[in-house]
Amino acid sequence: MHTESVAQWQHTHVFDQDKVRSGEKRSLVVIIITALMMVVEIAAGLLFGSMALFADGIHMGSHMVGLGITFGAYIYARRRARSQLFSFGTGKVNALAGYSSALFLIVIALYMGYESILRFINPVKIEYNQAILVAVIGLVVNGISMVILGEHGHTHGHEEEHEHQHEEEHGHPHEEEHGHHAHYHGADHNLKAAYLHVLTDAMTSVLAIVALLGAKYLKLTWMDPLMGVVGAILVVRWSIGLIRVTFKVLLDYQIPIEVQRKIVTSLESYKDTRVSDLHIWSIGPGIYSSAIGVVTKYPESPDTYKALIPKDTGVVHATMEVHMCMD
Template sequence: MAVSQHSHDFVSHNQKGEKRTLYVLILTVTTMVVEIAAGTMFGSMALLADGWHMGTHAAAFCITLFTYRYAKQNAHNDRFSFGTGKVSVLGGFTSAIALGIVALMMMVESIHRLFNPESIQFNEAIMVAVIGLVVNLASMLLLQDHHHHGHDHHDHHGHDHEHHHDHNLTAAYFHVLADTLTSLLAIVALIVGKFYGWIWLDAMMGIVGAVVIGKWTLGLMKQTAPVLLDESINKSYRDEITETLAPYAEIVDLHIWKVSGHHYSAAIALKNHSDKTLDEFKQLLSKFDKIHHLTLEVQTTE
């Protein structure tokens, strides 16, 4: 039996994501403080409400930063047998839950407003929505490189064609994207409501936004939960391993799971019916470069 032990430091490529999240957090907190201060000075409930709403996103970004720091500090801690790659995934899952709570609260409040309409100070509300939109667009610019380059692609020939998918940063991006959507929907609803008197449209836009955000939340949870639960990886990757080994050995046992967003661990037991040695089997499997921890057992047919 052989254990191929690679580096468990899975956090080096996240340094850029950590810095970007910090910049977004600073921008969000600054906007929050300014809006709360202005709302208090001018007696504006709309500004106060949006300021505290920014606070919920600041809390989500703090979760993102905490997971980055924790993963980095414990990257070489022996208590984590397979490294701290899943810390980032756990951060993404936690943020997804927070985003889902926001969507649920939006839905409840919007339904309440739909049946119990309240008077709206349109000019003030539009100003707040525009401020929120500008801040969120700036935040999206800081995070957009991840959004375009952090998607998973299908595996081909066992090589790492999958971009480094940072679920932690994905969650932060979805928080910003959700807020951008709500700001856009609010601006449309408020302008139409101001000129046509359709006050109910504000609540309807809130319901639409809640549904869309809820869908994003489920998508993010579907990405992160399988990693946390050690679900086996896609069948095509396992089939490629089987095809590589089949001419020389029978696979008795095969387990492959993710130990981070883009690194795998594998435990393989073979019944050798060729003259290949353990090292030669390891060499055959070396092309599967996503596997960063390999336990290989080779049984003889004797």
């Protein structure tokens, strides 16, 4: 009964999540490079007595695990993309991986800080020339990895948005976000997490080089553990920024106000249509699902109103409620 009619309204919720993403291939290459350099830096740090270099190696090792989370998330999302168990596909696996990687980074940063403080208390002899050489090599490797991952994975690690809310008569939320733009909306949070791992590696390599040079030529031996503490603080700060952004995606935080307004304006430009309810949330990098209610004296098919949603807003799934105004 109604088999043919029902079929024309049915659709998948894959949204291209079953395809191999460029970030998957790039993260695998970076994992291999990172693994090789990790072994070299840890061994050199222990051999030459440099806490900054050892911390850099441990940090790089932790990032290999973090990058493994990134790579694993890509594979999981792709292989489970067609599973009916996921209401809107596997796009949020991306944000979950980014969130998990950021938490892991904080744990590693705390360990770095702890080890550096211990080195303040119990300093050891450092083989400067060898340690500096390995640190420079580590920096070069991190630079190569950053290029491989691509600059669009870049993140400052802080949440660049300010907001306040107020309700208008229509009943749908109008949240104003101004100041800085929210760079993370519609982004590949998984790739950003991978880039953040490599970026912090590069940063600790720079700090290690500065500390070693200061200790060697200026006899400032305290710089080695100090740079370890500074590096740990920066890693925590960047990680918290990524956590805030991915946390919002996981909790179905509304998309930016300018996109909401664009959709509302388009809908309300049609005859006497007024938007009564508006919910739009991220279901993957750059794609959104929506539940929208409209009120009109002359109701038409839901498809009529769905067609009014601008294509460039990234809304790939829309549920439309059409209410007849009796006034």
